[in-house]
Amino acid sequence: VFIAGAGNIGFTLAKKLEEGGYQVKLVEKDEVRARQASERLNKTIVLHGDAADEALLSQESIDATQMFCALTNEDEANILAAMLAKRLGATRVMSLINKTMYIELVESMLDIAISPRLSTVSELLLHVRRGDVVAAHTLRRGAAEAIEAIVHGDSKTSKLVGRTVKQLKLPPGAALGALMRNEQLIEIEDDVTIEDGDHVIIFMVDKARIHDVERLFEVSATFF
Incomplete structure:
Protein backbone atom coordinates (compact mmCIF):
# COMPACT_ATOMS: atom_id res chain seq x y z
CA VAL A 1 0.00 0.00 0.00
CA PHE A 2 1.38 3.41 -1.01
CA ILE A 3 0.04 6.46 0.86
CA ALA A 4 0.52 10.09 -0.18
CA GLY A 5 0.25 12.54 2.70
CA ALA A 6 1.36 12.15 6.32
CA GLY A 7 -1.41 14.26 7.80
CA ASN A 8 -3.86 12.89 10.35
CA ILE A 9 -5.69 10.66 7.88
CA GLY A 10 -2.61 9.39 6.05
CA PHE A 11 -0.62 8.77 9.22
CA THR A 12 -3.50 7.00 10.96
CA LEU A 13 -4.11 4.75 7.96
CA ALA A 14 -0.41 3.89 7.73
CA LYS A 15 -0.34 3.05 11.43
CA LYS A 16 -3.37 0.77 11.17
CA LEU A 17 -2.05 -0.97 8.08
CA GLU A 18 1.40 -1.67 9.49
CA GLU A 19 -0.21 -3.04 12.64
CA GLY A 20 -2.20 -5.34 10.39
CA GLY A 21 0.94 -6.69 8.75
CA TYR A 22 0.77 -4.77 5.47
CA GLN A 23 3.82 -3.40 3.68
CA VAL A 24 3.34 0.36 3.59
CA LYS A 25 5.13 3.28 1.97
CA LEU A 26 4.24 6.83 3.00
CA VAL A 27 5.39 9.87 1.03
CA GLU A 28 5.20 13.42 2.43
CA LYS A 29 6.53 16.58 0.79
CA ASP A 30 6.92 18.49 4.07
CA GLU A 31 10.29 17.51 5.52
CA GLY A 49 9.09 13.90 -1.66
CA ASP A 50 6.22 14.82 -3.95
CA ALA A 55 10.53 9.65 -11.13
CA LEU A 56 9.92 9.04 -7.42
CA LEU A 57 6.90 6.82 -8.05
CA SER A 58 8.75 4.80 -10.68
CA GLN A 59 11.78 4.41 -8.42
CA GLU A 60 9.53 3.11 -5.63
CA SER A 61 7.97 0.47 -7.94
CA ILE A 62 4.51 2.01 -8.13
CA ASP A 63 3.67 -0.54 -10.83
CA ALA A 64 3.83 -3.26 -8.16
CA THR A 65 1.52 -1.38 -5.78
CA GLN A 66 -1.88 -2.92 -5.09
CA MET A 67 -3.42 0.26 -3.65
CA PHE A 68 -2.35 3.90 -3.91
CA CYS A 69 -4.08 6.30 -1.50
CA ALA A 70 -3.81 10.07 -2.08
CA LEU A 71 -4.71 11.58 1.30
CA THR A 72 -3.18 15.06 1.42
CA ASN A 73 -5.15 18.19 2.31
CA GLU A 74 -5.16 19.42 -1.30
CA ASP A 75 -7.78 18.09 -3.71
CA GLU A 76 -5.82 18.96 -6.83
CA ALA A 77 -2.66 17.30 -5.52
CA ASN A 78 -4.59 14.16 -4.59
CA ILE A 79 -6.26 13.89 -7.98
CA LEU A 80 -3.03 14.46 -9.88
CA ALA A 81 -1.05 11.98 -7.79
CA ALA A 82 -3.75 9.30 -8.03
CA MET A 83 -4.11 9.68 -11.79
CA LEU A 84 -0.34 9.53 -12.24
CA ALA A 85 -0.06 6.43 -10.05
CA LYS A 86 -2.80 4.77 -12.09
CA ARG A 87 -1.05 5.61 -15.35
CA LEU A 88 2.22 4.22 -14.03
CA GLY A 89 0.65 0.87 -13.17
CA ALA A 90 -0.83 0.94 -9.66
CA THR A 91 -3.57 -1.70 -9.47
CA ARG A 92 -6.09 0.54 -7.70
CA VAL A 93 -6.02 4.19 -6.69
CA MET A 94 -8.04 6.09 -4.12
CA SER A 95 -8.22 9.86 -3.72
CA LEU A 96 -9.53 11.94 -0.83
CA ILE A 97 -11.52 14.84 -2.27
CA ASN A 98 -13.18 17.58 -0.23
CA LYS A 99 -15.05 19.31 -3.05
CA THR A 100 -18.06 17.27 -4.13
CA MET A 101 -18.00 18.75 -7.63
CA TYR A 102 -14.51 17.31 -8.14
CA ILE A 103 -15.74 13.82 -7.26
CA GLU A 104 -18.26 13.93 -10.08
CA LEU A 105 -15.60 15.11 -12.53
CA VAL A 106 -12.99 12.43 -11.76
CA GLU A 107 -15.02 9.42 -10.64
CA ILE A 112 -12.28 5.21 -5.51
CA ALA A 113 -13.04 8.87 -4.86
CA ILE A 114 -14.14 9.69 -1.32
CA SER A 115 -15.06 12.80 0.59
CA PRO A 116 -14.50 13.34 4.33
CA ARG A 117 -18.09 14.59 4.50
CA LEU A 118 -19.42 11.46 2.78
CA SER A 119 -17.99 8.74 4.97
CA THR A 120 -20.05 5.80 3.72
CA VAL A 121 -17.40 4.60 1.28
CA SER A 122 -14.60 4.79 3.82
CA GLU A 123 -16.74 2.87 6.30
CA LEU A 124 -17.36 0.20 3.69
CA LEU A 125 -13.66 -0.18 2.95
CA LEU A 126 -12.94 -0.57 6.65
CA HIS A 127 -15.42 -3.39 7.11
CA VAL A 128 -15.45 -5.33 3.84
CA ARG A 129 -12.57 -7.80 3.46
CA ARG A 130 -9.60 -6.32 1.59
CA GLY A 131 -9.68 -7.07 -2.13
CA ASP A 132 -13.47 -7.41 -2.35
CA VAL A 133 -14.15 -3.80 -3.29
CA VAL A 134 -13.06 -3.09 -6.84
CA ALA A 135 -14.57 0.39 -7.10
CA ALA A 136 -16.78 2.62 -5.01
CA HIS A 137 -18.16 5.94 -6.12
CA THR A 138 -20.32 8.62 -4.61
CA LEU A 139 -22.99 9.64 -7.12
CA ARG A 140 -25.37 12.53 -7.52
CA ARG A 141 -23.54 14.79 -5.06
CA GLY A 142 -23.64 12.20 -2.31
CA ALA A 143 -27.23 11.13 -2.85
CA ALA A 144 -26.27 7.60 -3.89
CA GLU A 145 -23.44 5.07 -3.95
CA ALA A 146 -22.30 2.68 -6.67
CA ILE A 147 -20.22 -0.21 -5.35
CA GLU A 148 -18.51 -2.96 -7.33
CA ALA A 149 -17.35 -5.90 -5.24
CA ILE A 150 -16.17 -9.45 -5.84
CA VAL A 151 -18.26 -12.23 -4.34
CA HIS A 152 -16.37 -14.91 -2.39
CA GLY A 153 -17.26 -18.17 -0.70
CA ASP A 154 -19.71 -20.97 -1.33
CA SER A 155 -23.35 -21.64 -0.56
CA LYS A 156 -22.51 -22.42 3.09
CA THR A 157 -20.17 -19.51 3.84
CA SER A 158 -21.61 -16.71 1.70
CA LYS A 159 -24.93 -14.91 1.72
CA LEU A 160 -24.72 -14.47 -2.06
CA VAL A 161 -23.02 -17.48 -3.65
CA GLY A 162 -25.46 -20.16 -4.74
CA ARG A 163 -28.46 -17.83 -4.55
CA THR A 164 -30.47 -16.75 -7.54
CA VAL A 165 -31.07 -13.08 -8.20
CA LYS A 166 -34.63 -13.53 -7.00
CA GLN A 167 -33.39 -15.03 -3.71
CA LEU A 168 -31.00 -12.17 -2.92
CA LYS A 169 -32.04 -10.26 0.17
CA LEU A 170 -30.84 -6.79 -0.71
CA PRO A 171 -31.50 -4.03 1.82
CA PRO A 172 -34.20 -1.46 1.06
CA GLY A 173 -32.91 1.22 -1.29
CA ALA A 174 -30.36 -1.13 -2.89
CA ALA A 175 -30.54 -2.64 -6.35
CA LEU A 176 -28.39 -5.04 -8.35
CA GLY A 177 -27.07 -2.96 -11.23
CA ALA A 178 -24.80 -5.38 -13.08
CA LEU A 179 -23.21 -8.82 -12.88
CA MET A 180 -19.86 -9.69 -14.48
CA ARG A 181 -18.49 -13.23 -14.77
CA ASN A 182 -15.17 -14.05 -16.45
CA GLU A 183 -15.17 -10.55 -17.96
CA GLN A 184 -18.57 -11.21 -19.52
CA LEU A 185 -21.67 -9.18 -18.69
CA ILE A 186 -24.42 -11.48 -17.45
CA GLU A 187 -28.01 -10.47 -18.10
CA ILE A 188 -29.76 -10.02 -14.78
CA PHE A 217 -20.21 -9.70 1.29
CA GLU A 218 -18.96 -11.15 4.55
CA VAL A 219 -17.60 -14.69 4.34
CA SER A 220 -17.66 -16.93 7.39
CA ALA A 221 -14.32 -17.95 8.86
CA THR A 222 -14.75 -21.56 7.76
CA PHE A 223 -14.14 -20.47 4.15
CA PHE A 224 -10.51 -19.46 4.80
Whole structure:
Protein backbone atom coordinates (compact mmCIF):
# COMPACT_ATOMS: atom_id res chain seq x y z
CA VAL A 1 0.00 0.00 0.00
CA PHE A 2 1.38 3.41 -1.01
CA ILE A 3 0.04 6.46 0.86
CA ALA A 4 0.52 10.09 -0.18
CA GLY A 5 0.25 12.54 2.70
CA ALA A 6 1.36 12.15 6.32
CA GLY A 7 -1.41 14.26 7.80
CA ASN A 8 -3.86 12.89 10.35
CA ILE A 9 -5.69 10.66 7.88
CA GLY A 10 -2.61 9.39 6.05
CA PHE A 11 -0.62 8.77 9.22
CA THR A 12 -3.50 7.00 10.96
CA LEU A 13 -4.11 4.75 7.96
CA ALA A 14 -0.41 3.89 7.73
CA LYS A 15 -0.34 3.05 11.43
CA LYS A 16 -3.37 0.77 11.17
CA LEU A 17 -2.05 -0.97 8.08
CA GLU A 18 1.40 -1.67 9.49
CA GLU A 19 -0.21 -3.04 12.64
CA GLY A 20 -2.20 -5.34 10.39
CA GLY A 21 0.94 -6.69 8.75
CA TYR A 22 0.77 -4.77 5.47
CA GLN A 23 3.82 -3.40 3.68
CA VAL A 24 3.34 0.36 3.59
CA LYS A 25 5.13 3.28 1.97
CA LEU A 26 4.24 6.83 3.00
CA VAL A 27 5.39 9.87 1.03
CA GLU A 28 5.20 13.42 2.43
CA LYS A 29 6.53 16.58 0.79
CA ASP A 30 6.92 18.49 4.07
CA GLU A 31 10.29 17.51 5.52
CA VAL A 32 9.36 18.10 9.16
CA ARG A 33 6.14 16.13 8.91
CA ALA A 34 7.91 13.32 7.07
CA ARG A 35 10.53 13.09 9.81
CA GLN A 36 7.88 13.07 12.53
CA ALA A 37 5.98 10.29 10.77
CA SER A 38 9.18 8.28 10.40
CA GLU A 39 9.87 8.56 14.12
CA ARG A 40 6.35 7.46 15.08
CA LEU A 41 5.91 4.58 12.64
CA ASN A 42 7.67 1.27 13.17
CA LYS A 43 7.55 -0.62 9.88
CA THR A 44 6.32 1.91 7.32
CA ILE A 45 8.87 3.23 4.82
CA VAL A 46 8.57 7.03 4.99
CA LEU A 47 9.75 9.05 2.00
CA HIS A 48 10.32 12.79 1.74
CA GLY A 49 9.09 13.90 -1.66
CA ASP A 50 6.22 14.82 -3.95
CA ALA A 51 3.65 12.09 -4.64
CA ALA A 52 3.14 13.59 -8.09
CA ASP A 53 6.82 13.11 -8.96
CA GLU A 54 6.87 10.52 -11.73
CA ALA A 55 10.53 9.65 -11.13
CA LEU A 56 9.92 9.04 -7.42
CA LEU A 57 6.90 6.82 -8.05
CA SER A 58 8.75 4.80 -10.68
CA GLN A 59 11.78 4.41 -8.42
CA GLU A 60 9.53 3.11 -5.63
CA SER A 61 7.97 0.47 -7.94
CA ILE A 62 4.51 2.01 -8.13
CA ASP A 63 3.67 -0.54 -10.83
CA ALA A 64 3.83 -3.26 -8.16
CA THR A 65 1.52 -1.38 -5.78
CA GLN A 66 -1.88 -2.92 -5.09
CA MET A 67 -3.42 0.26 -3.65
CA PHE A 68 -2.35 3.90 -3.91
CA CYS A 69 -4.08 6.30 -1.50
CA ALA A 70 -3.81 10.07 -2.08
CA LEU A 71 -4.71 11.58 1.30
CA THR A 72 -3.18 15.06 1.42
CA ASN A 73 -5.15 18.19 2.31
CA GLU A 74 -5.16 19.42 -1.30
CA ASP A 75 -7.78 18.09 -3.71
CA GLU A 76 -5.82 18.96 -6.83
CA ALA A 77 -2.66 17.30 -5.52
CA ASN A 78 -4.59 14.16 -4.59
CA ILE A 79 -6.26 13.89 -7.98
CA LEU A 80 -3.03 14.46 -9.88
CA ALA A 81 -1.05 11.98 -7.79
CA ALA A 82 -3.75 9.30 -8.03
CA MET A 83 -4.11 9.68 -11.79
CA LEU A 84 -0.34 9.53 -12.24
CA ALA A 85 -0.06 6.43 -10.05
CA LYS A 86 -2.80 4.77 -12.09
CA ARG A 87 -1.05 5.61 -15.35
CA LEU A 88 2.22 4.22 -14.03
CA GLY A 89 0.65 0.87 -13.17
CA ALA A 90 -0.83 0.94 -9.66
CA THR A 91 -3.57 -1.70 -9.47
CA ARG A 92 -6.09 0.54 -7.70
CA VAL A 93 -6.02 4.19 -6.69
CA MET A 94 -8.04 6.09 -4.12
CA SER A 95 -8.22 9.86 -3.72
CA LEU A 96 -9.53 11.94 -0.83
CA ILE A 97 -11.52 14.84 -2.27
CA ASN A 98 -13.18 17.58 -0.23
CA LYS A 99 -15.05 19.31 -3.05
CA THR A 100 -18.06 17.27 -4.13
CA MET A 101 -18.00 18.75 -7.63
CA TYR A 102 -14.51 17.31 -8.14
CA ILE A 103 -15.74 13.82 -7.26
CA GLU A 104 -18.26 13.93 -10.08
CA LEU A 105 -15.60 15.11 -12.53
CA VAL A 106 -12.99 12.43 -11.76
CA GLU A 107 -15.02 9.42 -10.64
CA SER A 108 -14.60 7.77 -14.05
CA MET A 109 -10.82 8.22 -13.90
CA LEU A 110 -10.18 6.92 -10.38
CA ASP A 111 -11.10 3.63 -8.76
CA ILE A 112 -12.28 5.21 -5.51
CA ALA A 113 -13.04 8.87 -4.86
CA ILE A 114 -14.14 9.69 -1.32
CA SER A 115 -15.06 12.80 0.59
CA PRO A 116 -14.50 13.34 4.33
CA ARG A 117 -18.09 14.59 4.50
CA LEU A 118 -19.42 11.46 2.78
CA SER A 119 -17.99 8.74 4.97
CA THR A 120 -20.05 5.80 3.72
CA VAL A 121 -17.40 4.60 1.28
CA SER A 122 -14.60 4.79 3.82
CA GLU A 123 -16.74 2.87 6.30
CA LEU A 124 -17.36 0.20 3.69
CA LEU A 125 -13.66 -0.18 2.95
CA LEU A 126 -12.94 -0.57 6.65
CA HIS A 127 -15.42 -3.39 7.11
CA VAL A 128 -15.45 -5.33 3.84
CA ARG A 129 -12.57 -7.80 3.46
CA ARG A 130 -9.60 -6.32 1.59
CA GLY A 131 -9.68 -7.07 -2.13
CA ASP A 132 -13.47 -7.41 -2.35
CA VAL A 133 -14.15 -3.80 -3.29
CA VAL A 134 -13.06 -3.09 -6.84
CA ALA A 135 -14.57 0.39 -7.10
CA ALA A 136 -16.78 2.62 -5.01
CA HIS A 137 -18.16 5.94 -6.12
CA THR A 138 -20.32 8.62 -4.61
CA LEU A 139 -22.99 9.64 -7.12
CA ARG A 140 -25.37 12.53 -7.52
CA ARG A 141 -23.54 14.79 -5.06
CA GLY A 142 -23.64 12.20 -2.31
CA ALA A 143 -27.23 11.13 -2.85
CA ALA A 144 -26.27 7.60 -3.89
CA GLU A 145 -23.44 5.07 -3.95
CA ALA A 146 -22.30 2.68 -6.67
CA ILE A 147 -20.22 -0.21 -5.35
CA GLU A 148 -18.51 -2.96 -7.33
CA ALA A 149 -17.35 -5.90 -5.24
CA ILE A 150 -16.17 -9.45 -5.84
CA VAL A 151 -18.26 -12.23 -4.34
CA HIS A 152 -16.37 -14.91 -2.39
CA GLY A 153 -17.26 -18.17 -0.70
CA ASP A 154 -19.71 -20.97 -1.33
CA SER A 155 -23.35 -21.64 -0.56
CA LYS A 156 -22.51 -22.42 3.09
CA THR A 157 -20.17 -19.51 3.84
CA SER A 158 -21.61 -16.71 1.70
CA LYS A 159 -24.93 -14.91 1.72
CA LEU A 160 -24.72 -14.47 -2.06
CA VAL A 161 -23.02 -17.48 -3.65
CA GLY A 162 -25.46 -20.16 -4.74
CA ARG A 163 -28.46 -17.83 -4.55
CA THR A 164 -30.47 -16.75 -7.54
CA VAL A 165 -31.07 -13.08 -8.20
CA LYS A 166 -34.63 -13.53 -7.00
CA GLN A 167 -33.39 -15.03 -3.71
CA LEU A 168 -31.00 -12.17 -2.92
CA LYS A 169 -32.04 -10.26 0.17
CA LEU A 170 -30.84 -6.79 -0.71
CA PRO A 171 -31.50 -4.03 1.82
CA PRO A 172 -34.20 -1.46 1.06
CA GLY A 173 -32.91 1.22 -1.29
CA ALA A 174 -30.36 -1.13 -2.89
CA ALA A 175 -30.54 -2.64 -6.35
CA LEU A 176 -28.39 -5.04 -8.35
CA GLY A 177 -27.07 -2.96 -11.23
CA ALA A 178 -24.80 -5.38 -13.08
CA LEU A 179 -23.21 -8.82 -12.88
CA MET A 180 -19.86 -9.69 -14.48
CA ARG A 181 -18.49 -13.23 -14.77
CA ASN A 182 -15.17 -14.05 -16.45
CA GLU A 183 -15.17 -10.55 -17.96
CA GLN A 184 -18.57 -11.21 -19.52
CA LEU A 185 -21.67 -9.18 -18.69
CA ILE A 186 -24.42 -11.48 -17.45
CA GLU A 187 -28.01 -10.47 -18.10
CA ILE A 188 -29.76 -10.02 -14.78
CA GLU A 189 -32.74 -12.36 -14.59
CA ASP A 190 -34.49 -13.85 -11.58
CA ASP A 191 -33.13 -17.36 -12.19
CA VAL A 192 -29.45 -16.36 -12.61
CA THR A 193 -27.31 -17.86 -9.83
CA ILE A 194 -24.48 -15.91 -8.18
CA GLU A 195 -21.12 -17.71 -8.30
CA ASP A 196 -17.82 -17.38 -6.46
CA GLY A 197 -15.68 -14.74 -8.19
CA ASP A 198 -18.58 -12.83 -9.73
CA HIS A 199 -18.26 -9.04 -9.89
CA VAL A 200 -21.43 -7.45 -8.57
CA ILE A 201 -22.38 -3.79 -8.88
CA ILE A 202 -24.91 -2.55 -6.35
CA PHE A 203 -26.54 0.87 -6.40
CA MET A 204 -27.74 2.35 -3.11
CA VAL A 205 -29.89 5.39 -2.54
CA ASP A 206 -30.30 4.80 1.19
CA LYS A 207 -26.80 5.26 2.62
CA ALA A 208 -28.04 4.37 6.09
CA ARG A 209 -28.11 0.76 4.86
CA ILE A 210 -24.38 0.63 4.18
CA HIS A 211 -23.72 -1.90 6.95
CA ASP A 212 -26.41 -4.18 5.55
CA VAL A 213 -24.49 -4.24 2.26
CA GLU A 214 -21.28 -4.98 4.17
CA ARG A 215 -22.85 -8.05 5.71
CA LEU A 216 -23.86 -9.36 2.29
CA PHE A 217 -20.21 -9.70 1.29
CA GLU A 218 -18.96 -11.15 4.55
CA VAL A 219 -17.60 -14.69 4.34
CA SER A 220 -17.66 -16.93 7.39
CA ALA A 221 -14.32 -17.95 8.86
CA THR A 222 -14.75 -21.56 7.76
CA PHE A 223 -14.14 -20.47 4.15
CA PHE A 224 -10.51 -19.46 4.80
